Amino acid sequence: MASNIARGVRVLIWAGLSVLVVMAVAVAASHAPQVDRALALAWLPAIIAVVVLALAAAVVAAAFPWPTPVPGEPTDTEPLIPPPSLPACRRVSPVIAFHALEPRCGSTTLAFNLAVQVAAVGTVAGDRRPRPICLLITGQLTTSLGLDPVPLNSYFLSHRAIVDESVVDLAVRHPSGCELLCVGPDTLNGQRLRLMIPVLRRAYDLVVLEVPSGDRWLTDVAVETSDVSLLIARPTLKSGSAAAAWADRAWERGLEGKLALIVDQAAATQPMPTSLLSGLLHLAVVPDDPVVATNDLKGFPWVLRFESRARDALARFANQLLPDLMNQEADRVA
Amino acid sequence: MSPELAHVLEVADLWLLVLLLVPKRHLGDLRLRLHELSAGRRRWLFEPPRGFGSGRPSGAQRAFAEAARVFELGVPLYVAGRLAEERSAHVRLEARSQWPESVPALLAAHVLGSNGDSELAVQLRARGLPLPAEKVVGRRVEQRPAVGIKWWLERGVDQAPSNPSLHEGDGVHPEDAIEEPSEEPEAPLPVKPQSPAMPPTYLGIDTLGGLGLRHDGHDFGPELMGRPVIAFIWLYLLLRSLTSPKDRVMRADLADELTPGMSPEKQRTRLRNRLSNMLNGWLPAPLAARVVVDHDESVRLDLAQCSIDLLRLEEMAAECVAKEGLMSADLVDAATALLDESAGEFLPGWEQLEKEVNGARGAAGDLVRQLRQRAETARIDLMGTLAANLIARQEPSRAIPLLEQALERQPDREDLARKLRAAYLETGQHARAAELQKDHALDL
Numbered sequence: 001m002a003s004n005i006a007r008g009v010r011v012l013i014w015a016g017l018s019v020l021v022v023m024a025v026a027v028a029a030s031h032a033p034q035v036d037r038a039l040a041l042a043w044l045p046a047i048i049a050v051v052v053l054a055l056a057a058a059v060v061a062a063a064f065p066w067p068t069p070v071p072g073e074p075t076d077t078e079p080l081i082p083p084p085s086l087p088a089c090r091r092v093s094p095v096i097a098f099h100a101l102e103p104r105c106g107s108t109t110l111a112f113n114l115a116v117q118v119a120a121v122g123t124v125a126g127d128r129r130p131r132p133i134c135l136l137i138t139g140q141l142t143t144s145l146g147l148d149p150v151p152l153n154s155y156f157l158s159h160r161a162i163v164d165e166s167v168v169d170l171a172v173r174h175p176s177g178c179e180l181l182c183v184g185p186d187t188l189n190g191q192r193l194r195l196m197i198p199v200l201r202r203a204y205d206l207v208v209l210e211v212p213s214g215d216r217w218l219t220d221v222a223v224e225t226s227d228v229s230l231l232i233a234r235p236t237l238k239s240g241s242a243a244a245a246w247a248d249r250a251w252e253r254g255l256e257g258k259l260a261l262i263v264d265q266a267a268a269t270q271p272m273p274t275s276l277l278s279g280l281l282h283l284a285v286v287p288d289d290p291v292v293a294t295n296d297l298k299g300f301p302w303v304l305r306f307e308s309r310a311r312d313a314l315a316r317f318a319n320q321l322l323p324d325l326m327n328q329e330a331d332r333v334a
Numbered sequence: 335m336s337p338e339l340a341h342v343l344e345v346a347d348l349w350l351l352v353l354l355l356v357p358k359r360h361l362g363d364l365r366l367r368l369h370e371l372s373a374g375r376r377r378w379l380f381e382p383p384r385g386f387g388s389g390r391p392s393g394a395q396r397a398f399a400e401a402a403r404v405f406e407l408g409v410p411l412y413v414a415g416r417l418a419e420e421r422s423a424h425v426r427l428e429a430r431s432q433w434p435e436s437v438p439a440l441l442a443a444h445v446l447g448s449n450g451d452s453e454l455a456v457q458l459r460a461r462g463l464p465l466p467a468e469k470v471v472g473r474r475v476e477q478r479p480a481v482g483i484k485w486w487l488e489r490g491v492d493q494a495p496s497n498p499s500l501h502e503g504d505g506v507h508p509e510d511a512i513e514e515p516s517e518e519p520e521a522p523l524p525v526k527p528q529s530p531a532m533p534p535t536y537l538g539i540d541t542l543g544g545l546g547l548r549h550d551g552h553d554f555g556p557e558l559m560g561r562p563v564i565a566f567i568w569l570y571l572l573l574r575s576l577t578s579p580k581d582r583v584m585r586a587d588l589a590d591e592l593t594p595g596m597s598p599e600k601q602r603t604r605l606r607n608r609l610s611n612m613l614n615g616w617l618p619a620p621l622a623a624r625v626v627v628d629h630d631e632s633v634r635l636d637l638a639q640c641s642i643d644l645l646r647l648e649e650m651a652a653e654c655v656a657k658e659g660l661m662s663a664d665l666v667d668a669a670t671a672l673l674d675e676s677a678g679e680f681l682p683g684w685e686q687l688e689k690e691v692n693g694a695r696g697a698a699g700d701l702v703r704q705l706r707q708r709a710e711t712a713r714i715d716l717m718g719t720l721a722a723n724l725i726a727r728q729e730p731s732r733a734i735p736l737l738e739q740a741l742e743r744q745p746d747r748e749d750l751a752r753k754l755r756a757a758y759l760e761t762g763q764h765a766r767a768a769e770l771q772k773d774h775a776l777d778l
Binding site for chain 1: 337338341342343344345346347348349350351353354355358363366367370375376377378380381382383386396397400402404405406409412413416417419420423429430433437438439441442444445446464465466467468469470471472697700701703704707745746772773774
């Protein structure tokens, strides 16, 4: 709709401009012999050029007719997705933390699909698939995946002072090869996270952590213990103001290098607020994709769907974020 | 034809040429758009032509839509854009045709249940691709008996630094394993025969490697362990004193810990009887004298004039760490001796006692684990400082075994990894230093 209006305005402006220019030059030619002579010299080559250009356009249009749209092919305006610029995690068993800047911004689904992408197409030392673990906050997606926050909660109630290797047994293996742990609303705190991360790092090749928002201590510990913290935003002013606050704190504490902004659900019709794009060094954009919502409802990782637009963006940022785990095979498939 | 009309037509002709050449769109991101198109990541240069995807547009509608694009983009950009769009369509078509053979597509079918585990394995193996990772099983890390510090120090330069079995095995030297029989976790709280010099009025509490309660030359540990319930109460109070010295243990908490799941009245009655027994002869007098029942319904252990090996170990570790590298010979001797004495686990066999008394349903096990971790951290700190001292005294080859063992027991200690790397470099073991740097992702 907005695109059609913009197109109409452009046509009007150019039509008005054309009338004005033609009339002005025609009047000038009537009074100035030099202009008259120049027009007399130029009109024939101009006609030839117009004919040639029109023919070229017609030939190209005829040579490449519109294809029949295939399922998943975009029929609306696609947002322009800039190449991601994310820091590379090269530590053994890196920890990636996801922080949502506003509700329903897609942090759970991005975390889950990143883990699936790594499990599916990554390799460790070129000979085996990585073992990622993903800690997801309980919600609609975890319900669709059949995950339960109770086991982890009970574990922490019975292990108050220590987290041992048995926490690994609570993780549920997804058929893609990644493992999932469901985190209840008050299950995690800074101390528990600090105890749990080394244990998870010993057992897994990648730890993807969705950090519950609202607990400042937990957030600080998550930023401290993770290699990269991804701030998941939508192209809204609310996310913009939250991102600005994060950027201030990151620069104050010298953490700007390990923070990256992921703008999810980017659409061509919804311009990104400038406040969202300033302040942080690293940025990646994930396009709005109807495939995401339908697959999340089924608990299916959309990163395994060819027709998903978001898949390509996620694969690109996974390659950049985890170059050691995501190898050439991932590039080829993506 | 009037001259004015001729002029208008001539100018219109020229203006039409300009319109066909000049793009009317913002071109700041044109390069990115063309790049994304040629890589197949976009389908259209700007937006799809009007009418695309909505049913079957007529030829006239298509021609009109294309003409609009021609005027909007200008002919050169239109031609370039159409060529790039065709390339994008080709790339996407090719990717689509290859997709069913790709790993994500096979996994998608597997996740949806179309192919089972075995079928997926066959498909992936046929393509020479690795299988998805299996479920990770939690590694049961048992607290292993620590190796005597003397053996590590006597190990020397030539013996084991390059012996890979130290990394692959359980870290226990076979000879030591024979000479120092492993503690039996089934035996409740083995008694530790140690007696460092201390005043006779002091109560010596040895918790590492076994229980020793020494007073005036006599060890009351075995006597205490003869009465499991009494021993449980006394040791629980000791645990609480060690973990939170300022906290009071309320009778209700102690009763709940002793007999969890009972009604509060029964819990209180049993505890009262047990405390009465403890203070009236069942508990050896030097131990009973330490139990203080306060008027505010709290119970505690009086640990004044006590010498506790765990605290001695921690104090020694703190003192050595404060030296920041260079230590006196006396301090090194004392630290080495203490490290050797305190090699065992904190209260080994506690689990057996707890199981016997309350079915291991209480929270005391967490306290024991916490204290075991404290003891281990103190030992590792001591080993690290002894190693740092050796490095500072230009004896890196003697520091290496210490650091290797310390790092094996606490692999997350980056400070130890750095020291070990420095020791490797100083002894010319560059490959091992590089390997260590990679394993621990050490920044240079």
